[in-house]
Amino acid sequence: MEDWLDGLATRRADVGRSSTAERVAEILREHITEGRLLPGTRLSEEDIGAALRVSRNTLREAFRLLTHERLLVHEFNRGVFVRTLSADDVRDLYRFRRLLESAAVRAAVDATPAELAAVRESVEEGERAAAAGDWYAVGTANMHFHQALAGLSRSPRFEDTMRQVLAELRLVFHVMADPWAFHEPYLQRNRELSDLLAEGRVAAAEETLSHYFDVAEKQLLDAMTPVRT
Amino acid sequence: MEDWLDGLATRRADVGRSSTAERVAEILREHITEGRLLPGTRLSEEDIGAALRVSRNTLREAFRLLTHERLLVHEFNRGVFVRTLSADDVRDLYRFRRLLESAAVRAAVDATPAELAAVRESVEEGERAAAAGDWYAVGTANMHFHQALAGLSRSPRFEDTMRQVLAELRLVFHVMADPWAFHEPYLQRNRELSDLLAEGRVAAAEETLSHYFDVAEKQLLDAMTPVRT
């Protein structure tokens, strides 16, 4: 039996409120985004159902949720697998992010002070985490930063879309030698961006963001290529 | 016989294959987007299961698919209903569209001739349909136009997101007295936009698009408000 199944079993006690499928999905999502369940892993209905003590029907419902979030892929008559992102997927995700986050930054001209404050707050969250040497928290704060940028759009659907994209990208962070430390260099740039936005210098912010993506995308792709030819 | 022929044959079989849940979802999706199943309608598991001759478990799987597409809403212990969009939903959808389609138009500077041709082709599809007095086809062509705009992004995820947004908006088209004729006035504007893009006048195109959304959003919201107080 694989290790991660043990981890699942310990979460069994948590299963007791709200829709069962949602709870199961949440448990699996956590395992995936934290890298305990690696891309390519097949999720057996029987094994996981046994570990979490839920029926196959319920489990399939949870699988559906995560498949829709693109964290799992469903292959007909073969089962569900933790998604493996290709280099093309990563390129597409960054192309998408460029479009989305640039649009969000441009929308900053209409942003409320509260929305801009949320951006600054996420920068400070990252700086505090770095000062404390907590790299995991730095990574989380970086996610919050980009989520806060999405908040400038003032569109719930836009924010949902951003959440989705960021969750999907997490699938590939674990190819990095140290998945979380890789966010550290971006603290400085986030601060810059936040300041530019506060000053209303939208065009300059867009420029900074563009550099951000160039570097981050290249860094991820470089880390990926050695994995498979 | 060569091996690759076998390979083709099995792939061919794979292409046409889909789960019953997906086929059921497709049938329901069609009923919803064409207005035969109206927002607010409750979808009884037993009735629909009997009508389509599928088991409750399979049907629920189809419901899940459509719920994730936001065409249905699931109310715990009460069942699933065809989604009813609120005025806020429509406003959010238009805000989202503004961000997305503006971004797509700006990305037109890097578009290939083929991508721009797809935009023009959808305009002509609409013009032909209008000349033939086929308002349903005019509406469809209008969807294709905006989907073609999304294609300028050259991002599959971006195009998916647009598809989703347009599908969702269809839920509300049926509040219009004549759901399809309402697209007609936009033919002219689509042509304008297509021409501006072909000339590379991106900023002007963005401006035209912005007007487009102002008018369309107001028109939809006005048609909605009498429905409910």
Added chain:
DNA sequence: GCATATTTGTCCGTATGTATA
């Protein structure tokens, strides 16, 4: 407010089809 009927939520057993060693 109460009792009843209906419907959903969850789980199980099983038959059939499909993929893979």
Added chain:
DNA sequence: CTATACATACGGACAAATATG
């Protein structure tokens, strides 16, 4: 080619929640 394992789909069961009279 066969055997095994697994996914798909069905129908039945019962508890729990909801709607109805």
